[in-house]
Amino acid sequence: MMAVVTTGNGGYDKLDYREVPIPVAGDGEVLIRVLAAGVNNTEINTRLGWYSSSVTTDTDAASQAQGASAEHKSDGGWSAATPFPLIQGTDCCGVAAAGSAAGAALIGKRVLVRPCMRPNGFDDMENIWMASDFDGAFAQFVKVPTSEVFPVDCDWSDAELATIPCAYGTSENMLHRAGVTSGELVLVAGASGGVGSATVQLARRRGARVAAITSSSKGDALRDLGADIIIERGADLVRELGEKSVDVVVDNVAGSGFPQMLKVLKRGGRLVSSGAIAGPIVELDMRDMYLKDITLIGCTAWDEPVFANLVYYIERGEIRPVLAGVFPLKEIVAAQKEFLRKTHVGNFVLVPPDVPGNNS
Structure with a gap:
């Protein structure tokens, strides 16, 4: 199969589009033929060792900086060194194309x-x-545990569905952890990005009012998603x-x-966060936190209801995808460069x- 293999920490030269063996699903696993795969900050950050x-x-x-000189980082992954080479x-x-007996009911769906x-x-x-x-989904096939595979019945395109897992899962997890309820005012920073635009929709779905921070050129698009x-x-x-x-927040x-x-x-x-795209080192006045009884919530691990909730929202038509553009997998460098320009709203997909319909 064809895949993009990230060979180490560094610039775009670390993205190698090449032929690799098709993975074999073992006990408790499902082999999935990839129809579309979204582009996220986390892939770029992992490659950079951010x-x-x-x-x-x-x-x-x-x-x-990494484009100028690559440097391997022993602590560059989420919890340690990233296991390069990595798809x-x-x-x-x-x-779902094949799998063990536990995943038989998924085949063909x-x-x-x-992903979490x-x-x-x-x-x-x-x-x-x-x-x-x-290994992940920048390939023609990926194998995953059966427990992490969720059938979806909807009329969305494959590319539209591929905008959902990371961005919407991250957003739903933050809103779930923060206990957002109807009538509350939620301030969303970076509201035009994948997680941000998802948060605008998902907070509104919970009945909250939303204040969205963005550039003026993207204001109408975010109002259309529900920003007040x-x-x-x-x-x-x-x-x-x-x-x-x-x-x-x-x-x-x-x-x-x-x-x-x-x-x-x-x-x-409550302030909830799962990222720091403008820089991880911040100034915190402790008096603002403790004198106002503020709760700071960090989110990486997704809670159990989160992903099933998203599938339910999709199938009931309660959210919609925000697809910024589609690239062939082999054009991943162009897709990531366009992603970093930050002129888009929503998500790019490979x-x-x-x-079918792809000539790459």
Whole structure:
């Protein structure tokens, strides 16, 4: 089969489109023919080794630095060194093609793969991720545990379904952990990205009001997704919203804008995060946190209801995909470059060869 193999930490030269053996599903596993695979920050960050404590810049700056000189990072993965060579690809829409007896009922069905897996059960926070800890979906086939495969019955295209797993799963997990309820005001940083645009929809689905931080050129698209308030990126949040006005902040941006997030939170407010695309090192005034009884919530491991919830929302038509564009798998470099330009709303998707309608 054809796949993109990431050979180590570094620039785009570490992305090698080549022929590799088709994986063989073992006991408790399903082999999936990949129909489409989404592009996410996490694949870029993993290639760059951005998760290393030695990296203090945003993803874009780290990408430029690694383009100049590659450097292997022993702590560059989510929990340790990334197991290179690795087939990345966290988002997978596909068709179950083969598997053990436990997965027989899935064969021939269109499915999504839950990329965040809790191998010790949901009472234990230990987690492993497809495409960070083992080979993922930037290939024609991928094998995964049967427990992580979810059939989906809907009229969405394969590319549209491939926008869902990582971005919407991450978003739903944050809203679930933060306990977002109807009538609350949720402030979403980076609202035009994959996680951000998902959060606008999913927060509105819970009955919350949404204030979305974005560029003015993307405001109409986010209003169409359900945002009640549009705030220009870089604006003074206290001036725009007022102190102690927000119930929940969803901040996957961090960077220099982080201090204002705590200023606008109400007493007892919650700030939840699963990323830091504008930079992981932030300024935190502890008085803003403890004097206002603020709860800070970090999210990596997905809770048990999250992915089943997403499938339910899709099948009931309660959310919709935001597909920014589709590239052939072999054009992954062009897709990641376009992703880093941040001029889009939603998610980009890669389509492997031999998928109907694809000529790559």
